[in-house]
Amino acid sequence: MSTEDDIALVKRQELELVLPEFDEAVAFAIGASVRERALRDGLSLVVDLRTWDRQLFFSATPGTSSDNAEWVRRKINSVRRFQRASYRLVLERGEAPFPPQSGADPADYVIAGGGFPIRVPGAGIIGTLTISGLPGRKDHGVAVDALCDHLGKSRADYALSD
Structure with missing residues (x-):
């Protein structure tokens, strides 16, 4: 798969892996499932x-x-500022x-996979699901898998190739 194909797939993930609602219970369910998998x-x-x-x-x-x-803190900052998955920034x-003229100080922002925007209909991007500990592409994949599982969507339909 080419970089352009990967970017297109990540954009599709961002647009389609939308939570109908996001609150403490949803955060716990998704987070606990990631922990159990880990x-x-x-x-x-x-x-x-x-x-x-x-x-x-x-x-x-x-x-x-x-x-x-x-790393999580810096990935969250990048997702919030650029309104996209941190792995899309990598791609x-x-x-x-980030270059100095961007104003995104490397002490606070990072280009690395694992930060995924949490989107809710009618509200847009309201937060993040962020993973750190694996290589960036795999961190991103863990986040995508967790959202697919929570939403009842096929992981295979949204997975980046290895």
């Missing part, structure tokens, strides 16, 4: 779900560190830090 599959990762004004779910599995939480720009 423990079952032996994945070291952090999962964070939030609205822009507050964190609704956070979990870290064995093998993670405070660095993962810091569009590469993984080099």
Whole structure:
């Protein structure tokens, strides 16, 4: 699959993996499912779900560190500012830090996969589901899988190739 194809698929993910509602119960259900998968599959990762004004779910599995939480913070900032999945930024720009003229200080923003916008009909993007601990493409895939599972959609229809 070409980079252009990957970008088109990520855009489709962003537009179609829309939650009918997002509250504490939904955040817990999605976050708990990611945690269960991580423990079952032996994945070291952090999962964070939030609205822009507050964190609704956070979990870290064995093998993670405070660095993962810091990556999450920076991915959240990137999703919020650029209104797209952080992995789409990787595909569009590469993984080099934002240039100084962008005003996106690398201390607060990162181009790395794993931050996915939470979209609700009638409200737009209201928060993020963010994963850290795996390579960026896999972090992104864990987030997409979790949303597919929650929405009852086929993972295969939304999966990026390995």
